Amino acid sequence: MNRSLLWRGVLILIVVGILAWSAYPLDEKLKLGLDLRGGMHLVLHVLADDALRAETETDMDRTLRLLRDEAEVTGATARRTGNTRFEVLGVPEERDDAVAEVAEDFLANWAWSRQDARLVFDMRDAYESDTRLQAVAQARQTIDNRVNAYGVAEPVITTDADKERIVVQLPGVDDPERVKDLIQSTAFLEFRLVEWPEPGAGGAATREEVLARYGGSVPPSVELLPEEIRDPQTNDVVGERYWAVQATSVITGRDLKNARPGLGDFQQPVVNFTLSPEGGDRFGQATGENIGRGLAIILDGKVVSAPRINGRIDDQGMIEGSFTQQEVQDLVTTLRSGALPAGIEYLEERTVGPSLGQDSIRQGLRAGLIGGALVVLTMLVVYKGSGINAVVALALNVVLVFGALAYFGATLTLPGIAGIILTVGMAVDANVLVFERIREELHKGRTVKSAIANGFDKARSSIFDANVTTLIAALFLFQFGTGPIRGFAVTLSVGILSSIFTALFVSRWIFDLVTSRRGRVERLSI
Amino acid sequence: MEFLQHTDIDFMKYRRYWVGISTVLSVVSILAVFVHGKLNVGVDFAGGTQLTLQFRERPEVDELRGVLGAAGLDDAQIQRFGEEGSNEVLIRTPVAAESATANQERILAALDARFPGEGAGLDLNRAGAGAVAGLLVQLDPEGVVAGGGDTAVAYYEGVAEAILDARQEQGIFTSWEEVGAVEGVGPETLAALRQSARLGELALLGAENVGPQVGRELRTKGILAVVLSLIGMLIYIWIRFELRFGIGAVVASFHDVLVVLGLYALMDFEFNLTTVAAFLTLIGYSVNDTVVIFDRVRENLRLTRREPVVEVINRSLNQTLSRTVLTSGTTLLATGALLAFGGDVLRGFAFVLTVGIVVGTYSSLYVAGPFVILWEEVFGKRRAAAAKGATKAA
Numbered sequence: 001m002n003r004s005l006l007w008r009g010v011l012i013l014i015v016v017g018i019l020a021w022s023a024y025p026l027d028e029k030l031k032l033g034l035d036l037r038g039g040m041h042l043v044l045h046v047l048a049d050d051a052l053r054a055e056t057e058t059d060m061d062r063t064l065r066l067l068r069d070e071a072e073v074t075g076a077t078a079r080r081t082g083n084t085r086f087e088v089l090g091v092p093e094e095r096d097d098a099v100a101e102v103a104e105d106f107l108a109n110w111a112w113s114r115q116d117a118r119l120v121f122d123m124r125d126a127y128e129s130d131t132r133l134q135a136v137a138q139a140r141q142t143i144d145n146r147v148n149a150y151g152v153a154e155p156v157i158t159t160d161a162d163k164e165r166i167v168v169q170l171p172g173v174d175d176p177e178r179v180k181d182l183i184q185s186t187a188f189l190e191f192r193l194v195e196w197p198e199p200g201a202g203g204a205a206t207r208e209e210v211l212a213r214y215g216g217s218v219p220p221s222v223e224l225l226p227e228e229i230r231d232p233q234t235n236d237v238v239g240e241r242y243w244a245v246q247a248t249s250v251i252t253g254r255d256l257k258n259a260r261p262g263l264g265d266f267q268q269p270v271v272n273f274t275l276s277p278e279g280g281d282r283f284g285q286a287t288g289e290n291i292g293r294g295l296a297i298i299l300d301g302k303v304v305s306a307p308r309i310n311g312r313i314d315d316q317g318m319i320e321g322s323f324t325q326q327e328v329q330d331l332v333t334t335l336r337s338g339a340l341p342a343g344i345e346y347l348e349e350r351t352v353g354p355s356l357g358q359d360s361i362r363q364g365l366r367a368g369l370i371g372g373a374l375v376v377l378t379m380l381v382v383y384k385g386s387g388i389n390a391v392v393a394l395a396l397n398v399v400l401v402f403g404a405l406a407y408f409g410a411t412l413t414l415p416g417i418a419g420i421i422l423t424v425g426m427a428v429d430a431n432v433l434v435f436e437r438i439r440e441e442l443h444k445g446r447t448v449k450s451a452i453a454n455g456f457d458k459a460r461s462s463i464f465d466a467n468v469t470t471l472i473a474a475l476f477l478f479q480f481g482t483g484p485i486r487g488f489a490v491t492l493s494v495g496i497l498s499s500i501f502t503a504l505f506v507s508r509w510i511f512d513l514v515t516s517r518r519g520r521v522e523r524l525s526i
Numbered sequence: 527m528e529f530l531q532h533t534d535i536d537f538m539k540y541r542r543y544w545v546g547i548s549t550v551l552s553v554v555s556i557l558a559v560f561v562h563g564k565l566n567v568g569v570d571f572a573g574g575t576q577l578t579l580q581f582r583e584r585p586e587v588d589e590l591r592g593v594l595g596a597a598g599l600d601d602a603q604i605q606r607f608g609e610e611g612s613n614e615v616l617i618r619t620p621v622a623a624e625s626a627t628a629n630q631e632r633i634l635a636a637l638d639a640r641f642p643g644e645g646a647g648l649d650l651n652r653a654g655a656g657a658v659a660g661l662l663v664q665l666d667p668e669g670v671v672a673g674g675g676d677t678a679v680a681y682y683e684g685v686a687e688a689i690l691d692a693r694q695e696q697g698i699f700t701s702w703e704e705v706g707a708v709e710g711v712g713p714e715t716l717a718a719l720r721q722s723a724r725l726g727e728l729a730l731l732g733a734e735n736v737g738p739q740v741g742r743e744l745r746t747k748g749i750l751a752v753v754l755s756l757i758g759m760l761i762y763i764w765i766r767f768e769l770r771f772g773i774g775a776v777v778a779s780f781h782d783v784l785v786v787l788g789l790y791a792l793m794d795f796e797f798n799l800t801t802v803a804a805f806l807t808l809i810g811y812s813v814n815d816t817v818v819i820f821d822r823v824r825e826n827l828r829l830t831r832r833e834p835v836v837e838v839i840n841r842s843l844n845q846t847l848s849r850t851v852l853t854s855g856t857t858l859l860a861t862g863a864l865l866a867f868g869g870d871v872l873r874g875f876a877f878v879l880t881v882g883i884v885v886g887t888y889s890s891l892y893v894a895g896p897f898v899i900l901w902e903e904v905f906g907k908r909r910a911a912a913a914k915g916a917t918k919a920a
Contacts (some may be wrong), residue, residue, distance in 0.1 A: 089869050326660045345626075350732075350733070356695040368863070423859060462822070465763075
C-alpha cells in the first residue's frame with residue numbers, strides 16, 4: 001500500500017469516526033423536531049397599542065398634575081383621543097408660556113400645540129417606537145418566565161420585533177389549552193374595598209339588584225363587577241353574582257413580592273402572598289381602617305372572592321376562591337411572572353401529539369429501509385462488483401448525514417426524514433456518473449487504472465455543477481421555511497455535501513485500494 | 527448489467543411536437559390551477575383550522591358532517607386519516623372571523639355535545655397531567671392525603687403522568703379497562719375515576735390553527751422562494767455555461783413544476799408548506815438532471831466546433847442516457863417507497879417528487895435541448911442577420 005492510499009484511508013476513518021461517534025447513540029444525540037416528538041408551535045402577536053394607550057393615560061394624568069403644580073393651572077381636564085394623543089381642556093391661553101416650560105422640562109416625549117381652547121399632546125415617534133419595542137421585549141420576558149415556571153424542557157422563544165411577534169416552541173406539552181391560557185392570561189390582580197352588599201351576604205343575585213340600590217346607575221367612584229359561581233364538584237361555572245366595589249384599588253399585582261400555592265382552612269387550594277414594603281404600608285392602612293368591611297379580590301375584572309376584613313393585614317395574606325389546584329398553580333405562575341404589558345393574540349397555533357409523531361417516525365423508517373434496499377439491489381445488479389463500492393459509499397453517506405445532523409445540533413423533522421430518503425436515492429447519482437464514465441473509458445480500450453482515473457476526472461465537473469444547483473434550491477428552501485421545512489433543507493444540503501465526499505473521495509479510494517494490490521489489473525467488475 | 531450504452535436515438539427530430547405537447551400541458555395546468563382554482567389549498571396558505579382526531583369507534587364521516595353543519599360549520603372538510611382501523615379523521619375549516627383558534631373550540635364543543643362518552647366531569651381523553659393529578663388529589667382514592675399533604679401530591683402526579691403517557695402512546699383510551707391497565711392505577715383509583723371523570727369518545731391528536739395574516743405571508747414567501755431559486759439556477763448556469771443553456775434548463779424545470787402542479791391539483795392532494803418544499807426540491811432535481819446533459823454538450827462542443835448544435839445535443843443525450851435513466855430510477859425507487867409506505871402526511875410530498883422525477887427526466891431529454899436550439903434559432907439568426915447587414919453596409 002502506498003503512502004497516499006494510507007493517508008487518505010486514515011482521513012476517511014477520522015471523518016467517519018468523528019461523525020459516527022457524535023451520532024451514537026442515535027436516539028439520544030439526534031434532536032427531533034416538534035412534528036416528530038410532539039409539542040406546540042405558537043406565533044403570538046403583541047398588541048402593542050395596549051401599551052401605548054396605557055403610557056398615554058399615565059402621562060396624561062402626570063401632565064394634569066404638572067400643570068397644576070408647576071404652571072399653576074387649576075381646573076383643567078383631559079381626555080385621551082387616540083393611542084398616542086390626548087387633549088387638555090380649560091387651560092387659559094395666557095398660561096401657554098408656563099405650559100411650554102413644563103413641557104420642555106418634564107414632557108420631552110410629547111409634542112404639544114394649541115388648537116383653540118384645547119392643548120393637543122402627541123407622542124413623539126421615537127418614544128412611540130421605543131414603547132412598542134419595550135412592550136414586545138417585556139411580553140417576551142413575561143412569557144419566558146411563565147413557560148419556565150410551567151416546567152417545559154427546552155422551550156425555544158424568539159422575537160420578531162418588527163412585526164411585534166413572539167414565536168414560542170414547546171416540546172412535549174400534554175395540555176395545550178392550559179399552556180395557551182397561561183401564556184395569554186393578563187392575570188391583573190387587584191384588591192378593592194366592597195361598597196355593597198355586606199361580606200357574608202354572598203353578593204347580589206343580579207346586576208339590576210345592585211343598580212336598584214344606587215338608583216339606576218352606579219356613581220363614578222363605584223364599579224359593578226361579576227363573580228362566577230362554580231359547582232364545587234365539577235368546577236364548571238353555573239352562574240354569576242355581583243358586587244359593587246370601589247373604582248380605585250388598594251393594591252394591585254405589582255405590589256406583590258412573592259406568591260406561592262398553599263392550603264386554606266378547609267384544605268382547599270389557595271394562593272399565599274407577601275407584599276412589597278410599600279404595598280404593605282398601603283394594605284396595612286386600608287385594612288386597619290376598614291375592619292369588618294368586605295375586600296374584593298379581583299382578577300382580570302372578575303371578583304374571585306370578597307372576604308371580610310377581620311383585622312389589620314400588613315405584608316402577607318391569602319387569596320381564596322373556588323380554585324382547583326391547577327388553577328392555583330397557574331395563578332401563582334402568572335402573578336410571579338408579572339403582568340403582560342399588552343394583550344396577546346394567537347396568529348398561529350400548531351400542536352402535534354406524540355402518537356402522531358411516533359407514527360410518522362415508524363412509517364418514515366419503513367419507507368427508508370425499503371427504498372434503501374431497492375436502491376442497493378439496483379446498484380449491485382447494474383454495477384456488480386463496483387456496485388459494492390457504491391453501496392459502501394451509500395452506507396457511509398447515511399452515517400455521515402446523521403452524524404452531521406447530531407454534530408451541528410440540527411433538528412430532524414418529518415420532511416427531514418423524507419430528505420434523507422431522497423438523499424439515499426440521489427446520492428448514488430454521483431457514483432453512477434463516475435461508473436458510466438469508467439465504462440465509456442473501458443469501451444475506448446483504456447486500461448483499468450487509467451479508465452478509473454479518467455472516469456473520475458471527467459465526471460467531476462458534472463457532479464459539481466449538478467449538486468450546486470440542488471444546493472441553490474436548498475438554500476432558498478431554508479430562507480423560506482419554518483421549522484419542519486428548514487429541517488428538510490438542512491438534511492438535503494448535508495446529504496448533497498456528504499454524497500460528494502463519498503463519491504469523489506471514498507469511492508475513489510476504494511477503487512484505488514482494490515486496484516493497487518497487483519501491478520496490472522486486467523478486469524474491473526463494473 | 528449494461529444497458530442503453532450505445533444508443534442512437536434522434537431526440538431532437540420531433541422537437542417541435544414535444545415542445546408543443548409540453549406547452550399545451552403547461553397551459554392546461556396553469557388554467558386548471560390558477561384560473562379554475564382547482565388547487566386544494568391547505569391551512570398553511572389559506573388560513574384556517576385543521577384538527578386530527580382519533581375516535582374510540584369508527585366515526586361515520588356523514589354523521590360528523592351533520593354534527594358540524596348543525597353547529598354552523600357547513601364548510602368543514604372531513605376525511606379519514608392514518609392507517610385502516612385507527613379511527614382517525616382530519617377536519618378542516620376555513621379561518622374563523624373572531625380569532626385563529628375559534629373554530630377549534632367550536633368543532634370540539636359540537637363533537638363533545640354529540641359524543642359525550644361515559645361519565646361526567648374531567649375528560650381523561652383530553653385532559654392534561656396537571657388536571658388529572660388535581661382531580662386525584664381531590665378524590666384521594668388511595669387515602670394518601672390523610673397521611674401527609676406534600677407526598678400525596680407527588681404520588682398522584684406520578685399516577686397522572688403514567689395515565690397521560692399511556693394515552694399519548696396509544697392516542698386514545700377506548701375503554702375504562704385500558705385506564706385500569708396503566709401501571710399505578712389500582713382498583714380504587716379506577717373506581718374513583720369512573721365515578722368522577724369522563725371517558726370521552728374522541729382525543730385531539732394534533733391541531734393546526736393558522737390566521738389569515740400568517741397564511742398570506744407564507745403564500746408570498748412560497749412563491750418568492752420558487753421564483754428566486756429559478757432565477758438563482760439561471761444565473762448559476764449562465765455563469766458556468768452560457769445563457770441559452772440556462773434558459774433551456776430553467777424553462778424545462780419550470781415546465782416540470784407546472785405539469786406536476788396540474789397533476790397534483792387533479793389528484794386533489796392538499797397543497798401545504800411541505801408541498802412547496804417538494805416543488806423546490808423538484809426544481810433542484812430537474813435542473814440537476816439537465817445540467818449533467820449540458821455538461822456533456824459543453825464538452826462535446828469543445829471537441830467538435832463545426833458540428834451543428836442539434837447533432838451535438840443528440841449525441842450528448844445518447845451518451846448520458848444510461849446515467850439519466852439509472853439515476854432517475856434509483857431516486858424513483860426511494861420516492862416510490864416514500865409514496866407507498868411513508869404515511870399520509872408525506873403522501874403529497876412523495877407524489878410531487880415521484881411524478882416530478884418522471885416528468886423531469888422527460889423534460890431533460892425532450893424539452894431542455896429543444897429550447898436551447900429554439901433560442902439559438904431565434905436569437906442566433908437575428909445575430910447572423912445583423913452581422914450580414916453590417917457587412918453590406920460596409
